[in-house]
Amino acid sequence: MRWRHPVFTTLISALIALAAAAEEPGISVRDAWVRETPPGIVMTAGYMVLQNRTSRPQVLVAASSSGFETVTIHRSIAKQGMTGMEHAPQIELLPNASLLFAPGGYHLMLSNPKRALHAGDRVDITLKFRGGLALPVAYEVRK
Amino acid sequence: MKEISLKFGVMVTAVVLAAVLGGVWLAAVYRENGSRAILLPDQVMTLFPAPKPLAAFAFTDHENRVFDLSRLKGKWSFLFFGYTHCPDICPTTLATLARVRESISKNAAGAQDVQFVFISVDPNRDTAGKLGQYVTYFDATFLGVTGDDAQLGNLAGQLGAAYQVEVKPGTENYPVYHTAAVFLVDPRARYHAVFAPPLDAEGISRRFGVLRELEGPKAT
Numbered sequence: 001m002r003w004r005h006p007v008f009t010t011l012i013s014a015l016i017a018l019a020a021a022a023e024e025p026g027i028s029v030r031d032a033w034v035r036e037t038p039p040g041i042v043m044t045a046g047y048m049v050l051q052n053r054t055s056r057p058q059v060l061v062a063a064s065s066s067g068f069e070t071v072t073i074h075r076s077i078a079k080q081g082m083t084g085m086e087h088a089p090q091i092e093l094l095p096n097a098s099l100l101f102a103p104g105g106y107h108l109m110l111s112n113p114k115r116a117l118h119a120g121d122r123v124d125i126t127l128k129f130r131g132g133l134a135l136p137v138a139y140e141v142r143k
Numbered sequence: 144m145k146e147i148s149l150k151f152g153v154m155v156t157a158v159v160l161a162a163v164l165g166g167v168w169l170a171a172v173y174r175e176n177g178s179r180a181i182l183l184p185d186q187v188m189t190l191f192p193a194p195k196p197l198a199a200f201a202f203t204d205h206e207n208r209v210f211d212l213s214r215l216k217g218k219w220s221f222l223f224f225g226y227t228h229c230p231d232i233c234p235t236t237l238a239t240l241a242r243v244r245e246s247i248s249k250n251a252a253g254a255q256d257v258q259f260v261f262i263s264v265d266p267n268r269d270t271a272g273k274l275g276q277y278v279t280y281f282d283a284t285f286l287g288v289t290g291d292d293a294q295l296g297n298l299a300g301q302l303g304a305a306y307q308v309e310v311k312p313g314t315e316n317y318p319v320y321h322t323a324a325v326f327l328v329d330p331r332a333r334y335h336a337v338f339a340p341p342l343d344a345e346g347i348s349r350r351f352g353v354l355r356e357l358e359g360p361k362a363t
Binding site: 040 | 230307316321323341
């Protein structure tokens, strides 16, 4: 009977929620960085390791930042012996897998930064996934 | 019991000794053949047995000086095609080449006889001023050059490089494709070797160091 006390039930449900939150696998990002812009240059790229810790595929559909005019998900590709870029409208992250955004491959193409980017600065970019999940990520500017 | 453990001990010692001796022998062999083995065909550098003399071309460098065939003479030149609006491949390559230069300059032979030239295939957007700001950000000694389509096509063709610029009227953003390899021209203005991506600064500078030493007297 005493266990039905409102304080207990509240406490228990709070603990359950906390445990669930801690175990909520979700999507995480590590090693997020943006390349410093040479003087006069209005294009740069963002890189990271995207980790899908859920048991379902997750689809990255867009990215946005108030610090740039545009943020586009791009991939450097080889085409007839040349290198170029293509827009990646969506990228599927497999369950419990990581996806690398690295030089020469997937990257966030960042155009017209609102201010010059210097090594050590922080850039905030929000990653958007299918289903409405928005993940804010802090990127470190590196040379 | 005692005899078995003794035998076992001897066996282990023998195996360890053999492994150590084997390692020492391999290291010695590698040291002896190191310089030559390093220039065998590999993933990093393709060396041409008969370097190809380049024909005349005419660009303008980032200080508005003529950059023609004569500017390739007397120096080893690392050439890379790209454009400054390139967010991924070009800055990555130029940063790698800056590390290559740093590594070469620490070598006893130094980097006095080496130049790094960024060839913009996008003269429409890459003015001399913009090129200068861009290349010298990576290394103060880097050169930025560009020219008209005929001249770009001329040198690219001689090096087996390709590029494609899809200029769209009315937009500042249009796709550009270019060969991502780095071309090495020797001090006699001959196309001597090519480095294929993925480019690794350590691998490139080590191979270049050996090549320059081997070619030293006859290259100039």
